[in-house]
Amino acid sequence: MVSFEEIEEVFKKLEGKLSREDFKSKVEEKVTMMNGLCDSKTAAMLVASEMGLNETIKIKDMSPDSGNVVFAGKVLSISDIREFSRNDGSAGHVVNITFADDTGSIRAALWDEAADLVKIGDIKVGQSLRVKGYIKEGMRGLEVNVGRGGSIEHLDQEVAVNVKPLKINEIKPGMNNLDVKGKVIDIGAMKTFQRKDGGTGKVTSITLGDETGKIRVTLWDSKAENIGFKAGDTVEIMNGYSRENTFSNQTELQVGSAGSIVKSNSAVNYSENITPIADIGINSAYSIAGHVSGIDExxxxxxxxxxxxRVSNIYVSDDTGRIRVALWGEHAELVNELDIGSEIRVIDAYAKSGRNEEVELSAGTRTRIQIVRK
Structure with a gap:
């Protein structure tokens, strides 16, 4: 005889699909049919599976030999939908989604009809979903494939995740799967470019800050084209990656097709780090505040x-010294708006050795200049 206490945990997951007596009877029948090759709990799980109940698995417990899995996860990021041609000439499409629970994260590839759920807006970042798919070893580790045999359904209860956003000063070159929250300081203009394959790409950059510092973030393609936030907003970047800019020697964030950036309601504090002119070195970016003490044509x-x-030069002074600032391109026109004594802030200008080996600042495309008082 099967003890109901041994199978009660499995029975509760059936959510009233049959009575206790009927379930116990089916389990006993399964034990008899298996001729003692499985215990009562295993038999209960087999009965539950036959009735359409799939036991959920935690992400950390997935392995290459897990086969078909069912898990509950929260959507951290959604890639662009990619279309391709099969060998038989038919068209297919796929989208990659990063899911997380309280034990880890995993990438899932949604094919064809499953990918359509993203196209029609039924799947969005932040949603909690129950996913059925097949585990396999991908190019970047384990991934779940959701095709015709898989399924996705929305959950009423939010899935708890154990993803702690990094502070900006914790980001180092070569890091992946980054989650970062920050205040948008500046948004650059979007640019188009030609790819090696002849296609057209889009790119823009924003500057993000928190209480530990700031970082430049590059957004590619649809992320650059569909910016849903403005300067001053707080955003969260999920599944980004970092690299070192060889020109500025600074760490930058990248948000590609596998990453996402969304507006957040979190409060993030940021204040610009202003360097006294006397403390400026070379081969690094600085922000200064002072008054205009010289203007060239x-x-x-x-x-x-x-x-x-075009280029023009101005001289900026503070209580510690005076420095020449070269204004390149569109910045050059600022001399028409400035007078001697105007108060300004020059944000993210690059310091280098100039005339007579004196340190000077170069204000280029990444520099912001704020006129505090004319």
Missing amino acids: IREFERQDGTKS
């Missing part, structure tokens, strides 16, 4: 590629 010049641009 705008000069036009020709680049190596034959295009023309």
Whole structure:
């Protein structure tokens, strides 16, 4: 005889699909049919599976030999939908989603009809879902494939995740699967470019800050094209990666097709780190505040590629010293708005050795200049 206490835990998951007596009877029948090759709890799980109940698994417990799995996860990021041609000439499409629970995270590939759920907006970042799919070893580790034999359903109860956002000063080059929250300080203009395969790509950059510092974030393609936030908003980046900019020697964040960036209601504090002019070195970016103590005329010049641009110089002073600031491109026109004594802030200008080996600042495309008082 099967003790109901041994199978009660499995019975509770059936949510009233049959009575206790009927379930116990089916389990006893399964034990008899298996000729003692399984215990009562295993038999109960087999009965439950035959009735459509799939036992959920935690992400950390998944392995290459798990086969078909069912898990509950929260959507951290959604990639762009990619279309492709099969060998038989038919068209297919796939989208990658990063899911997390309280034990870890995993990437899931949704194919064809499952990918359509993203296309029609039925799956969004932040939702909690129950996913049935097949585990396999992918190029980046374990991944779940959700095709015709799989399924996705929404959960009423939110799945708890154990993902702790990094502070900006904790980000080092070469890190992956990054979760970062910050305040948007600045948003750059979107640019288009030609890919090696002849296609067109889109890119823009934003500057993100928190109480530990700031970082430049590059957004690619649909992330660059569909920005749903403005300067001053708080955003959360999920599944980003970092690299070192060889020009500025600074760590930057990248948000590609597998990552996401969404507006957040979290409060993030940020204040600009202003460096006294006397403390500026070379080969690094600095932000200064002071008054204009000298203005030169705008000069036009020709680049190596034959295009023309403009440059002007101003001098900025504070209580510790005076420095020349070269204003390149569109920044050069600022001399028409400034007077001697105007108060300004020059944010993220690159320091280098200039005339007579004196330190000077170069204000380029990444520099922001704020006129505090004319």
